[in-house]
Amino acid sequence: MAALLLTPVLTYLFLISYYPIIDTIWTSLHQGSVLPTQEETFVGLENYRSVVSSSSFWNAFIVTMIYTFVSVPIEMVIGLGLALLVNRGFKGKYIAQAAILFPWALPTIINARIWSWLFHGEYGVINDMLIRVGILESSYPFLSNPDIALASMLFVTIWKTSSFVALILLAGLASIPENLYEAARIDGASKVKQFWYVTLPLLKPVILVALIFRTLPAFQAFGLPYGLTGGGPGESTTTLVLWAHQITFTRLEFGEGAAAATIITVFAMVICVVYVATLYEPEVR
Amino acid sequence: MGTDTRERSLFKRYDPQRIGELVGFYGAIILLCLVSFFPIIWIFLTSIKPSSEIVQFPVKYLPSEIIIENYRIALEQAPFARYLFNSFVVASGTAIVCVVLGSMAGYALSRLEFRFKLHVLMIVLVSAMLPFFGRLIPLFNLARETGFLNSYLGLIIPYSAFQLPFAIWIFQAYFKELPDSLEEAGLIDGLSHIGVLFRIILPVSAPAMATTAVIVFIYAWNEFLFALTFMTQDSMKTITVGIALYQGEFTFPWATISAAVFMSIVPLLLLMLFFQRKIVEGLTAGVGKA
Incomplete structure (x- = not known):
């Protein structure tokens, strides 16, 4: 009976999720799969060699690493701050929750378009506000200066995703029993001590969940650079997936694209395993 | 410390420190709402502006007339x-x-x-x-x-x-x-x-x-x-x-x-x-x- 209910789902997942991963690896070891008629020849690691010897790949790799490992920790801190701020009963909590939920619900690519307008070098409202309060003297090219474009992109993703972290952590905070805080108060622990010795340790498993949920998408960022900067100026905001998408679907190098895709998959899995290995504690409570 | 503060806030409901905390808290909530909703509010304002007022600097915050042409x-x-x-x-x-x-x-x-x-x-x-x-x-x-x-x-x-x-x-x-x-x-x-x-x-x-x-x-x-x-x-x-x-x-x-x-x-x-x-x-x- 269980088989009857599960077979469609498992077949589906194997066909759409697992088989493609294997097929990507197969494609990455062959040449000439662009035209269906053309015979595919086995080339071994040739595609990987040309990917790894391309300076654009390493540029995209570094951009992606900076993007991921700068944005995620900042999101964690801001998300935790937001969660602690909202984690109490007060008038207007519903609106505050909506304000937290809204950036999550926005489509990434449309968010990118919105911020490319807010950051606009000539008519952008952010420039205008910064000039009005006296921080800037004249309009600043936030998105077209190669030294600053990645920072602008980080700002946008932190704006969008800190709130998701806050939602996850709020659920974690709600599950911490009140009597633990009471006990800590009776023992004379200050608010700060309560945070360090009660909240943070008990929040650890939830922080792990939030870390994985945020790191994986950040590592695969595509829509944000596509819509905000197009990967530029130059290649200063070209992420791995954006780069791999270009070589696959613009330059039609399917073999190299598949090699890049395999590298991305392996890295994502490694990140997951590292997180779980360092942070997971089986059943502390 | 816990019982101490509770007593104090009962006796001094209009304690300036408590009011300060409340103002700070709601200030933070309002800031959160502004930061979250500002981009979409700005897009909405842009969408109801006449074209000439969109490409203008310094920026004109509110449209002089509301249009649905866009x-x-x-x-x-x-x-x-x-x-x-x-x-x-x-x-x-x-x-x-x-x-x-x-x-x-x-x-x-x-x-x-x-x-x-x-x-x-x-x-x-x-x-x-x-x-x-x-x-x-x-x-x-x-x-x-x-x-x-x-x-x-x-x-x-x-x-x-x-x-x-x-x-x-x-x-x-x-x-x-x-x-x-x-x-x-x-x-x-x-x-x-x-x-x-x-x-x-x-x-x-x-x-x-x-x-x-x-x-x-x-x-x-x-x-x-x-x-x-x-x-x-x-x-x-x-x-x-x-x-x-x-x-x-x-x-x-x-x-x-x-x-x-x-x-x-x-x-x-x-x-x-x-x-x-x-x-x-x-x-x-x-x-x-x-």
């Missing part, structure tokens, strides 16, 4: 009505597939005993971690060979697979909490497990169905990578692709884009308005219990 252009001259319709079909289709398949697997995993249960659960969960780009190229080839490029099903099928782990997770968590007596009654009446699922369990599972459907709908509405790659024909583009690729003839059409952006967000705002609690519950399902 929305008319977006819907009639530009194909945004079509894009919105396409997104609606794809997102609804994905939500339906996920509810049907997700409830079936969720039922088996939560209420039936069978071997390899843990393995099945692992297969489902690990598939949620696989990078999308790692699956894009073969699925693109598959869609091309089977004629699924530029078709709604071409997106619904992969989107559903991507969201199935989430759907299964929500359903199995919900079904676990239902009383055993429900299905026992059905089984005594001679229904099969599938009959029990569709006739007895699902009708009382509206909350789980709503949570799954709403979040999957938002996901499918927002997806960009596959939509961009699979929908190459203009008439089949979803709203995210349409907005990302829309170019004006001469100058960049910020007015039209702003109107389109605002319209693309309206369904999301409505879902948030009606299902805010469900969405939050769904996103955080299992967190804290684990």
